[in-house]
Amino acid sequence: MQEIAAAAGVSRTTLHRAFGDRATLVERVSEHVLAECSRLFDEAGIDEAPVMAAFDRLIEMPLPLAKAYALLLAEPGAYRIARLVEEIRTQDDRFERFFARGQADGIFRPELPPRWLVYSFGAQLTALWWAVDDGFVGTRDATRLLRATVLTGIATDAAAAPDPGSEGKP
Amino acid sequence: MQEIAAAAGVSRTTLHRAFGDRATLVERVSEHVLAECSRLFDEAGIDEAPVMAAFDRLIEMPLPLAKAYALLLAEPGAYRIARLVEEIRTQDDRFERFFARGQADGIFRPELPPRWLVYSFGAQLTALWWAVDDGFVGTRDATRLLRATVLTGIATDAAAAPDPGSEGKP
């Protein structure tokens, strides 16, 4: 509480006046993050817009939201609030349907479980915020790097298709 | 402490006798995790073995270590121990050199900063543990999914190369 108040630039007293209990504080913050996330999904049109276009809008998500979402998932107290757990599950399911739709449309590889894509994408989004925060990635490069890594991976085309079996050996 | 002791199946007293202070406990555990990680890097031969072979050995890393490493990075107290921070930096640099070597050998895309590859790979490794833990990914599929997602991404070959410009439109 002391640290939170200090980070927010207010006193512990004010923090308490604004949110009351500690439990209600995490609840309010979590609700806000989830709602913001849902709003971004809406704006990107992940339910109905063309998959690749929605994907491109999605990866421009503001990084601070990714940070907040990661911190929310890292907060153990959040999992004790049934409504929040339910909401997180709902969002995951929604995101999973997006990837499944992409697979049906031939955009995403069908052999990868859509649920795994949710995890993988989310993890890389968090990693991107972290890398930017640590100063290793510029804000300008962020979207490009995320798009490249998520969509086409890190291997070169030559290395990714070793079936022809004619490269790499001296 | 109470929870840690319970999770370890011992009493709080024994935990204290074994590690003394709480600070020294996190320090000892962190040291162990870092050392284990370094040992796995050695075994995989990330400094000198052929890049793709080392990569394939690396992605078979035991998931519990990824879990422990993620928890270590999530522990705020760890960053107050200068030696640990230094060690983490050393490991990151070593891993970054691995990716740079892969780029020099034509295995990894040269346009992605090696440091970002460290972040992206680490994030997906953590995500994989999480997905397995949540029951969405079987232990048997784990390595395959990680390899596919990291190396070649999630897009189909058709969607990944939209330059020819002849697919996806009805």
Place this chain on the structure above:
DNA sequence: TGGGGGTGGGACAGATTTGTTTCAGATGGT
């Protein structure tokens, strides 16, 4: 000049955590 309304500092009791000590019981080797 005189209030509202919001804010911070300080103080407070209650709860929780932490580190330590003591003692009783279990284990295992000789």
Place this chain on the structure above:
DNA sequence: ACCATCTGAAACAAATCTGTCCCACCCCCA
């Protein structure tokens, strides 16, 4: 049976955290 060693339960003081007061202060508006 005996001793060494380890463990857990309980109790304890010290420290920290939490939630709530109260009061002084500041700022803005009338």
